[in-house]
Amino acid sequence: MEGDPTLQLRIFDLNCWAIRYLSKRRQERVGLIGDVLRREGFDLVLLQEVWSEQDYSDLKSKLGGCYPFSHYFRSGVIGSGLCVFSRFPILDTLLYQYSLNGYPYMLQHGDWFCGKAVGLVHGGHGRFAPRFPQLHAEYCREKDAYLPHRLLQAWELAQFIRHTSKAADVVLLGGDLNMHPEDVGIRLLRGWTGLRDAYAEAARFEGCENGCTLIPKNCFTLKTELLPFPLGIRIDYILYKAISSFTVKCEELKTTTGTAPGMDIPFSDHEAVMATLHIQRQGQAGGATPGTAEPMLADVVTEARTEVDVGLRAARRQRYSTGRMAVLALLLLLVQAVAALGALAGLAAEQPFPKLSFSLLAFFAIGVLLLATGLHLFHTMEVKMLQGTEEQLRMALRALQELP
Amino acid sequence: MEGDPTLQLRIFDLNCWAIRYLSKRRQERVGLIGDVLRREGFDLVLLQEVWSEQDYSDLKSKLGGCYPFSHYFRSGVIGSGLCVFSRFPILDTLLYQYSLNGYPYMLQHGDWFCGKAVGLVHGGHGRFAPRFPQLHAEYCREKDAYLPHRLLQAWELAQFIRHTSKAADVVLLGGDLNMHPEDVGIRLLRGWTGLRDAYAEAARFEGCENGCTLIPKNCFTLKTELLPFPLGIRIDYILYKAISSFTVKCEELKTTTGTAPGMDIPFSDHEAVMATLHIQRQGQAGGATPGTAEPMLADVVTEARTEVDVGLRAARRQRYSTGRMAVLALLLLLVQAVAALGALAGLAAEQPFPKLSFSLLAFFAIGVLLLATGLHLFHTMEVKMLQGTEEQLRMALRALQELP
Numbered sequence: 001m002e003g004d005p006t007l008q009l010r011i012f013d014l015n016c017w018a019i020r021y022l023s024k025r026r027q028e029r030v031g032l033i034g035d036v037l038r039r040e041g042f043d044l045v046l047l048q049e050v051w052s053e054q055d056y057s058d059l060k061s062k063l064g065g066c067y068p069f070s071h072y073f074r075s076g077v078i079g080s081g082l083c084v085f086s087r088f089p090i091l092d093t094l095l096y097q098y099s100l101n102g103y104p105y106m107l108q109h110g111d112w113f114c115g116k117a118v119g120l121v122h123g124g125h126g127r128f129a130p131r132f133p134q135l136h137a138e139y140c141r142e143k144d145a146y147l148p149h150r151l152l153q154a155w156e157l158a159q160f161i162r163h164t165s166k167a168a169d170v171v172l173l174g175g176d177l178n179m180h181p182e183d184v185g186i187r188l189l190r191g192w193t194g195l196r197d198a199y200a201e202a203a204r205f206e207g208c209e210n211g212c213t214l215i216p217k218n219c220f221t222l223k224t225e226l227l228p229f230p231l232g233i234r235i236d237y238i239l240y241k242a243i244s245s246f247t248v249k250c251e252e253l254k255t256t257t258g259t260a261p262g263m264d265i266p267f268s269d270h271e272a273v274m275a276t277l278h279i280q281r282q283g284q285a286g287g288a289t290p291g292t293a294e295p296m297l298a299d300v301v302t303e304a305r306t307e308v309d310v311g312l313r314a315a316r317r318q319r320y321s322t323g324r325m326a327v328l329a330l331l332l333l334l335v336q337a338v339a340a341l342g343a344l345a346g347l348a349a350e351q352p353f354p355k356l357s358f359s360l361l362a363f364f365a366i367g368v369l370l371l372a373t374g375l376h377l378f379h380t381m382e383v384k385m386l387q388g389t390e391e392q393l394r395m396a397l398r399a400l401q402e403l404p
Numbered sequence: 405m406e407g408d409p410t411l412q413l414r415i416f417d418l419n420c421w422a423i424r425y426l427s428k429r430r431q432e433r434v435g436l437i438g439d440v441l442r443r444e445g446f447d448l449v450l451l452q453e454v455w456s457e458q459d460y461s462d463l464k465s466k467l468g469g470c471y472p473f474s475h476y477f478r479s480g481v482i483g484s485g486l487c488v489f490s491r492f493p494i495l496d497t498l499l500y501q502y503s504l505n506g507y508p509y510m511l512q513h514g515d516w517f518c519g520k521a522v523g524l525v526h527g528g529h530g531r532f533a534p535r536f537p538q539l540h541a542e543y544c545r546e547k548d549a550y551l552p553h554r555l556l557q558a559w560e561l562a563q564f565i566r567h568t569s570k571a572a573d574v575v576l577l578g579g580d581l582n583m584h585p586e587d588v589g590i591r592l593l594r595g596w597t598g599l600r601d602a603y604a605e606a607a608r609f610e611g612c613e614n615g616c617t618l619i620p621k622n623c624f625t626l627k628t629e630l631l632p633f634p635l636g637i638r639i640d641y642i643l644y645k646a647i648s649s650f651t652v653k654c655e656e657l658k659t660t661t662g663t664a665p666g667m668d669i670p671f672s673d674h675e676a677v678m679a680t681l682h683i684q685r686q687g688q689a690g691g692a693t694p695g696t697a698e699p700m701l702a703d704v705v706t707e708a709r710t711e712v713d714v715g716l717r718a719a720r721r722q723r724y725s726t727g728r729m730a731v732l733a734l735l736l737l738l739v740q741a742v743a744a745l746g747a748l749a750g751l752a753a754e755q756p757f758p759k760l761s762f763s764l765l766a767f768f769a770i771g772v773l774l775l776a777t778g779l780h781l782f783h784t785m786e787v788k789m790l791q792g793t794e795e796q797l798r799m800a801l802r803a804l805q806e807l808p
Binding site for chain 2: 071073074090091092093094095096097099159160162163164166167355356359360363366367384385387388391392395396399
């Protein structure tokens with residue numbers, strides 16, 4: 001933005017749902033996404049769930065002409081799934097992995113293997129610092145076992161943004177936050193960082209009712225999950241904030257409405273979110289500091305703390321029960337060892353146990369011991385991280401209460 | 405620093421080597437550290453390897469009078485071991501865990517369980533942002549299998565500092581970096597962040613020759629490890645940098661010399677590092693931008709990339725061999741299943757295998773399958789992270805080469 005005091009920035013954000021072998025019509029959809037991106041010529045494209053590096057490479061070779069700069073973030077076993085395409089130079093990148101992300105043994109949910117993270121891109125032409133996070137998915141809203149993990153992620157994301165945003169003129173955040181607009185996590189994120197919601201601020205809006213991004217009309221969504229929400233839910237966001245002497249306004253926000261423009265299939269099971277931002281260099285900063293913008297922020301932090309506390313207690317219980325299981329397995333092994341030694345030393349007149357079931361039992365005990373120890377270590381880590389978050393939230397609360 | 409344009413800041417940094425049940429004379433030493441800290445009244449105390457929260461609590465209750473603000477960072481199975489005591493308010497904290505930190509199966513080294521990390525503290529009275537990292541230990545200098553992991557950590561640390569330092573007036577980094585001053589990792593860290601080495605810049609120095617912090621004279625160091633270095637090695641550092649309109653000078657640097665002042669035992673197996681910094685508000689920033697301060701930075705980045713590449717190839721080999729092992733175990737299980745089904749269906753005239761060895765073999769195969777799969781997943785993650793770092797280093801190199 002050297003010289004020119006205003007800039008219009010067009011952003012495209014989409015959770016692509018491109019899981020190899022699992023996502024329906026993946027290659028067709030990725031091709032379609034590439035076509036539309038090339039045709040529309042956005043300034044900045046933030047994609048999530050591009051799990052296959054091959055898909056990224058395909059997009060990259062297709063989009064090289066209009067988006068000369070791109071980056072793919074690697075993390076976890078499968079990857080972070082995050083990539084960015086930009087018309088402006090990407091000067092620097094940073095990936096922050098959340099310290100908790102579900103449970104490795106919940107194979108059917110698979111979040112743990114994804115290494116969910118927030119990617120930071122530091123871009124040229126003015127100093128935009130878009131971040132595009134993906135948070136732990138919500139699998140069951142009524143009994144949401146992952147809420148504490150998602151809250152921890154929301155808090156870590158908020159802290160990450162606060163600590164890294166001073167280097168930018170404009171902070172952008174686009175991504176699938178897996179939280180409804182009124183959820184405590186998103187209120188915490190917005191309140192603590194001062195980020196503004198493009199949907200709420202947009203001068204013009206066009207798209208699904210209430211800005212929903214997961215809608216029953218989309219042929220790939222699970223209809224049963226959306227039963228309580230006939231209009232759908234809004235979990236993909238574009239948030240923004242101006243630092244230093246800039247102001248940002250959202251001129252227009254659009255979502256796709258169940259199908260890709262002019263096609264009969266959608267881009268993904270999520271709808272794409274497209275924002276047109278108007279960025280202007282002028283007087284004082286528009287970014288509000290926490291505590292002033294949200295007089296209710298202390299309540300939000302308290303609410304988040306309560307939820308993290310619930311998770312902490314559950315984690316402590318699991319740490320205890322897995323530890324007890326490991327100790328029991330160890331005791332069983334010891335008893336067996338003593339019995340076997342006794343039999344070897346000829347204390348018993350004859351072999352007292354059938355060899356087969358004896359060794360099966362020993363193997364069973366070893367298996368349980370290993371598994372329980374692993375889980376115990378995992379839940380110990382979980383307790384530590386939730387404790388740390390709880391303490392940081394307490395510190396934040398104290399800071400808020402001390403504000404004049 | 406509101407009002408007063410100058411400030412003298414006294415910093416104490418120590419790797420405390422306080423591992424429960426393992427570290428010699430731990431409680432006595434922690435008590436000693438507390439006594440000296442209380443007597444000396446530093447402004448900022450950065451401690452590493454305080455693995456027991458009980459030790460932290462003891463220190464906290466002892467030091468509450470002169471260091472009213474403190475924080476303990478939790479992470480990993482055991483913890484991060486990082487804590488900070490401060491005369492100035494701690495406004496905010498952030499913990500960044502490195503994405504790789506050794507191997508879970510190297511139990512004797514244990515780094516993986518520690519969740520090594522860098523802690524960031526945002527302090528009041530001026531805006532200091534001290535960070536105190538601890539990097540993966542070096543266990544064998546000649547055949548250093550952890551070098552790529554340590555380099556990845558050094559790079560992540562450098563990136564973390566670059567992206568978070570804009571929010572501060574003065575950036576301080578104190579900690580056990582587990583690298584010698586001429587190592588590529590520390591050159592990368594200093595070059596990429598513009599941090600200056602208090603030892604090299606100090607107007608006055610008092611302490612061990614060459615500023616060593618692991619010396620043969622210390623009764624707790626392993627003498628065999630230090631055989632090639634008769635004077636010892638320097639792996640604990642205080643680094644600093646001024647952002648915005650401040651200048652920082654190191655007036656004095658001190659280390660302990662094998663024993664705690666006036667005592668016959670040392671604080672730890674490491675020597676403590678104590679710096680007196682003179683901070684002044686004035687004209688233009690003192691912090692150098694990378695590329696100008698270090699004309700050789702491109703060479704350093706290239707060297708680091710080569711080393712990360714070596715690690716990447718090793719990780720790929722291990723991913724392949726663990727994957728092959730898992731496949732072999734699976735095949736063995738399948739063969740056994742076919743044989744067992746055959747026997748059950750009465751295809752064989754009589755039971756062809758002794759039941760005991762047959763089931764022992766099956767359990768063995770299951771064990772190998774689980775273990776190999778776990779390791780395969782781990783090395784897959786390792787490959788991803790090293791690839792990501794390699795790519796970031798390549799991007800950094802390109803940016804450096806494009807500089808005028």
